[in-house]
Amino acid sequence: MSSSNIRDLQRELENKANDLSKLQKDIAKNHQVRKKYTIQLGENELVLKELDLLKEDANVYKLIGPVLVKQDLAEANANVRKRIEYISAELKRLDSTVQDLEEKQNSKKETLLDWPLTLQHIAGPMFYLG
Incomplete structure (x- = not known):
């Protein structure tokens, strides 16, 4: 096997590892956003419970900037109900996105795990990973 072929294989392996790393970062970012929305959902559900306790003639104020x-x-x-609907829809979308990302990640991991066998097949019995 020539050194240029080895370099090409090494570059390909690095690209696959970088792709996997990017997917893992995207998943982590998605989890952070999901956590933020989950907190907001809880806060809004609490506000809705508080609003439901009020009488119809109660004074309600909304904070807009400093006023x-x-x-x-x-x-x-x-x-508040519309905000809860929006947040719930975003959480569903994020769940779907993270599921897709995790499937891609698992596929990339399998490809990387199969890599030594691929190299052994290409390089022949002289190639040893150890």
């Missing part, structure tokens, strides 16, 4: 603005209870309730 508290009076808001209708029904409007506040609707806004």
